[in-house]
Amino acid sequence: MKSQNSKSKDAENEALSCRMKELLKPAIEAQFQSPPFLKSRIIARLSPPSRSTFGRWSWVATATVAMALVWILTNLNFSPTNVKVEPKPYVIHIDPQQLKAKNIDQAEVFLPDGVKFVSKRHAEVTLLRSLSVSLANIENSITNIPFVVEAERPGRKEIQINFFRQGQIVEKKIVNIEFHKNTAEI
Amino acid sequence: MGSALKKQDLQHNSELNTLVIQAKQGDRDSFAKIVELTSHRLLKFCIFICGQKQTAEDLVQDAYVKAFRKLHQLQRPETFMGWLFQITKNLFLDQLRSRQKEDQATIDVDNDLENIISCDPTTDIEKLNSIRKILLQFEPDERLLLVLIDIEGHSYEEAAQIVSKSESSVKSNIYRIRQEFIKKWSDS
Numbered sequence: 001m002k003s004q005n006s007k008s009k010d011a012e013n014e015a016l017s018c019r020m021k022e023l024l025k026p027a028i029e030a031q032f033q034s035p036p037f038l039k040s041r042i043i044a045r046l047s048p049p050s051r052s053t054f055g056r057w058s059w060v061a062t063a064t065v066a067m068a069l070v071w072i073l074t075n076l077n078f079s080p081t082n083v084k085v086e087p088k089p090y091v092i093h094i095d096p097q098q099l100k101a102k103n104i105d106q107a108e109v110f111l112p113d114g115v116k117f118v119s120k121r122h123a124e125v126t127l128l129r130s131l132s133v134s135l136a137n138i139e140n141s142i143t144n145i146p147f148v149v150e151a152e153r154p155g156r157k158e159i160q161i162n163f164f165r166q167g168q169i170v171e172k173k174i175v176n177i178e179f180h181k182n183t184a185e186i
Numbered sequence: 187m188g189s190a191l192k193k194q195d196l197q198h199n200s201e202l203n204t205l206v207i208q209a210k211q212g213d214r215d216s217f218a219k220i221v222e223l224t225s226h227r228l229l230k231f232c233i234f235i236c237g238q239k240q241t242a243e244d245l246v247q248d249a250y251v252k253a254f255r256k257l258h259q260l261q262r263p264e265t266f267m268g269w270l271f272q273i274t275k276n277l278f279l280d281q282l283r284s285r286q287k288e289d290q291a292t293i294d295v296d297n298d299l300e301n302i303i304s305c306d307p308t309t310d311i312e313k314l315n316s317i318r319k320i321l322l323q324f325e326p327d328e329r330l331l332l333v334l335i336d337i338e339g340h341s342y343e344e345a346a347q348i349v350s351k352s353e354s355s356v357k358s359n360i361y362r363i364r365q366e367f368i369k370k371w372s373d374s
Contacts, residue, residue: 009361010357012361013357013360013361013364016361016364016365016368017336017364019364019368020336020364020367020368021336023317023367023368023371024317024336024337026310026313026314026317027234027314027317027337028336028337028339030230030314031226031230032226032229032230032233033226034225034226034229034246035243038221038225038229038243038246038247039218039221039222039225041247042218042221042246042247042250042251043214043217043218043221045247045251046214046217046251046254
């Protein structure tokens with residue numbers, strides 16, 4: 001009796017499933033396109049694999065580091081700034097089409113001390129304090145230019161972006177990022 | 187046609203398995219290719235469970251980053267997709283819990299899907315929008331089941347593994363959720 005009930009419920013569930021397939025057809029068939037910089041953003045967030053150079057004396061180094069850590073923890077006041085946190089990249093999004101609509105032809109991002117640019121393909125940007133992007137030649141299909149930034153330690157930092165029209169600054173924007181908490185977006 | 191599709195699926199799966207094995211050894215380029223191959227599917231799942239483009243994209247990013255960091259724990263490369271969905275589901279529920287704690291649990295159901303996603307131009311946006319709005323009326327764990335089984339096409343067994351429940355409980359829950367969905371659809 002019980003198994004008959006369960007069989008009839010299974011059959012009913014299958015009928016419901018068919019009805020759902022009809023109703024949800026547009027959702028089942030929908031092909032969503034990933035945003036253009038999704039992969040770059042993910043890769044930027046993957047920390048590089050750690051490389052050990054300790055060799056066979058690694059246990060000595062580990063013990064020394066552990067002792068130093070114990071000393072630091074017992075001799076220093078504990079505060080969040082003393083904690084070394086693994087750097088987490090953040091992305092500043094710039095929409096070139098919106099800027100072009102305002103006749104802005106160049107944007108320049110300036111970093112404060114303790115913050116650096118991060119790029120897997122162009123590792124050299126880490127050394128730069130500012131990055132400039134000329135909007136004139138950017139295709140209309142590109143609606144997002146991401147700048148990946150990373151701070152040495154947690155805390156609030158101000159990033160300045162200047163917008164230019166024919167070489168003249170027409171607008172300044174300050175982006176406040178609480179590092180290690182949220183993604184900043186403008 | 188069917189066998190051609192199956193052959194394509196098999197090729198895709200075997201390519202994915204190879205990439206997962208390489209990525210497990212720390213190869214970031216292989217992981218980048220995995221993202222390329224699978225992100226559209228994960229994004230679709232996230233858009234339907236979150237209902238918002240930005241939240242969905244953030245969830246996709248977080249899920250891949252977590253997957254890369256935990257890849258060494260994955261025992262069978264062929265289970266990668268299910269494992270990735272499980273990571274995404276856990277992150278989604280964790281984020282909801284933390285937002286509820288911060289009293290920021292807001293879901294914007296008024297935004298039209300047309301404005302928040304870019305999809306195939308032949309897609310019936312109006313119907314997609316109705317589906318999304320009805321989905322958002324369900325509890326997150328109910329929504330997850332519905333999207334996993336009836337949109338993503340996972341079996342009851344796969345869905346049970348992803349949501350960490352028994353297959354029988356998944357079957358009885360989806361029965362009730364489907365009935366409710368059909369009722370809400372007729373009422374709308």
